[in-house]
Amino acid sequence: MASITFITPSGATRTVERKDGSLMEAAVQNGVEGIDADCGGVCSCATCHIHVEPEWVDRVGPPGSAERALLELQDVTNERSRLACQVRINDALDGLVVRVAAR
Amino acid sequence: MSASAPACVIVGGGHAGAQCALSLRRLGWSGRITVVGDEPIHPYHRPPLSKGYLKGEATFDQILIRPVSVYAQQAIEFRLDARVVEIDRAKRAAILADGAALAYDKLVLATGSHNRKPPIEGIDLPGVHLLRTANECDTLRGAIAGASRALILGGGFIGLEVAASLRRQGREVTVLEREPRILSRVTSPEMAKVLHGIHREEGVEIHTGVTVSAIRRGAGLYRVETKEHAEYAAELVVAGTGAAPNTLLAEAAGLAVDNGIRVDAACRTSDPDIFAIGDCTCQHHPMYERDIRLECVQNATDQARTAASAIAGHPIPPRALPWFWSDQYDIKLQMAGLSNGYDDMVLRRHPGLPRSLSAWYFMGERLIAVAAVNDAIAYTVGSKLISLGKAVDRTRIADPNVDIKTLMDNVRGASS
Numbered sequence: 001m002a003s004i005t006f007i008t009p010s011g012a013t014r015t016v017e018r019k020d021g022s023l024m025e026a027a028v029q030n031g032v033e034g035i036d037a038d039c040g041g042v043c044s045c046a047t048c049h050i051h052v053e054p055e056w057v058d059r060v061g062p063p064g065s066a067e068r069a070l071l072e073l074q075d076v077t078n079e080r081s082r083l084a085c086q087v088r089i090n091d092a093l094d095g096l097v098v099r100v101a102a103r
Numbered sequence: 104m105s106a107s108a109p110a111c112v113i114v115g116g117g118h119a120g121a122q123c124a125l126s127l128r129r130l131g132w133s134g135r136i137t138v139v140g141d142e143p144i145h146p147y148h149r150p151p152l153s154k155g156y157l158k159g160e161a162t163f164d165q166i167l168i169r170p171v172s173v174y175a176q177q178a179i180e181f182r183l184d185a186r187v188v189e190i191d192r193a194k195r196a197a198i199l200a201d202g203a204a205l206a207y208d209k210l211v212l213a214t215g216s217h218n219r220k221p222p223i224e225g226i227d228l229p230g231v232h233l234l235r236t237a238n239e240c241d242t243l244r245g246a247i248a249g250a251s252r253a254l255i256l257g258g259g260f261i262g263l264e265v266a267a268s269l270r271r272q273g274r275e276v277t278v279l280e281r282e283p284r285i286l287s288r289v290t291s292p293e294m295a296k297v298l299h300g301i302h303r304e305e306g307v308e309i310h311t312g313v314t315v316s317a318i319r320r321g322a323g324l325y326r327v328e329t330k331e332h333a334e335y336a337a338e339l340v341v342a343g344t345g346a347a348p349n350t351l352l353a354e355a356a357g358l359a360v361d362n363g364i365r366v367d368a369a370c371r372t373s374d375p376d377i378f379a380i381g382d383c384t385c386q387h388h389p390m391y392e393r394d395i396r397l398e399c400v401q402n403a404t405d406q407a408r409t410a411a412s413a414i415a416g417h418p419i420p421p422r423a424l425p426w427f428w429s430d431q432y433d434i435k436l437q438m439a440g441l442s443n444g445y446d447d448m449v450l451r452r453h454p455g456l457p458r459s460l461s462a463w464y465f466m467g468e469r470l471i472a473v474a475a476v477n478d479a480i481a482y483t484v485g486s487k488l489i490s491l492g493k494a495v496d497r498t499r500i501a502d503p504n505v506d507i508k509t510l511m512d513n514v515r516g517a518s519s
Contacts, residue, residue, distance in 0.1 A: 028169060031170075036125075038122075040151060044428040045401070065480070069449045069479035073486055
């Protein structure tokens with residue numbers, strides 16, 4: 001089980017518990033503001049863009065090539081950007097903090 | 104909610120309707136929101152119905168746009184298994200089939216589209232499947248379980264996605280396409296040829312230039328006869344033969360309709376209190392300088408956000424570049440822009456990677472669309488270049504030794 005904290009564009013903090021699936025699913029299941037997930041999680045739309053907090057970047061890992069390309073289309077992308085639908089939750093991510101990118 | 108709070112009624116429980124309700128709340132709109140959906144279930148993603156959900160890789164809960172609890176938290180009400188039969192513009196009320204009247208201050212038509220049913224004898228037989236709803240997909244999944252062979256009418260995206268899903272489940276698949284090539288409405292002959300070749304490699308039999316004349320049932324098989332005097336047999340038939348917008352409600356209410364419900368840049372119809380979004384609309388696109396009707400997730404969700412912004416009194420976002428995707432086998436097809444009317448096309452291939460390429464479409468000097476197969480970087484660079492509207496060096500696109508990202512450098516250089 002992992003406890004994941006989302007910080008939304010309006011500054012609200014939301015902590016959810018989840019043992020598997022993607023970060024996007026965890027956010028959608030809990031109605032986290034700003035995670036729209038238009039494409040339903042197939043790495044096609046970039047509406048689940050998050051910024052991983054610096055201390056978690058290594059454990060979350062880098063984006064894949066298709067994901068990186070989509071991120072390059074976004075205005076607010078930085079070196080800590082990921083698409084939440086491409087991050088799988090596991091126990092090692094217990095305590096993870098991510099910020100939902102403003103769009 | 105006080106009695107004086109404004110009410111927004113959203114007609115249609117698909118992706119556009121759901122997103123509009125969610126966006127209204129996100130933008131701080133505090134009035135009453137009621138979504139009327141004619142299916143008995145909450146809004147869900149339709150693309151998986153020809154892919155992951157069809158193959159049984161995703162559960163229904165996993166394709167819900169939001170869990171039911173989220174709508175409750177956000178005070179978004181639903182009338183499911185319900186149909187609006189009339190819009191009373193004078194009384195500002197949406198009338199349901201059971202006679203109930205839902206009063207509105209703002210009405211949003213998100214009525215979607217319906218499958219075109221070709222006028223073929225036997226099209227209504229029980230083993231002939233159309234695919235638009237989760238219920239239809241469940242029925243099709245049941246039929247697949249007991250079938251070894253499938254016939255697909257229509258070589259468009261839906262037909263080919265279903266073909267790919269069925270091949271991955273070990274079924275024999277034959278696609279019958281009326282036009283001389285597959286994907287004739289949505290992509291170029293060169294790109295269609297590549298995708299045709301991939302489906303052939305995967306074991307799909309595709310016949311083009313074939314007009315189905317009748318479907319007959321007998322001895323546990325469906326026999327499809329063609330005008331060319333050929334006959335094909337399978338345990339099930341899937342028709343993926345296009346869609347048409349649901350505009351009857353709008354027409355009956357006297358709203359302007361022409362190849363979809365006419366809307367302005369804010370998704371307003373000819374009645375300023377009535378908006379329309381998604382597949383059912385026809386809207387001018389400033390970049391393509393023509394009126395277009397789109398059947399895709401991007402258009403549904405972007406128009407939903409636009410209408411919500413207008414209703415909530417926020418500035419409306421600029422009209423987005425249309426984009427689409429399709430997943431078949433190990434192929435991710437990504438398309439940006441509209442290629443209709445192109446006068447030149449440049450193919451970019453990668454030596455040793457036959458399933459990775461991109462097609463770049465030009466009209467005069469302008470890049471108008473890009474379609475990429477397993478090449479997300481080409482899709483990304485193409486999308487950016489289309490939006491910037493700058494001239495692009497075609498010989499560099501065609502040269503696989505050129506890093507495609509450097510096209511952006513040239514554009515920046517040229518524009519500075």
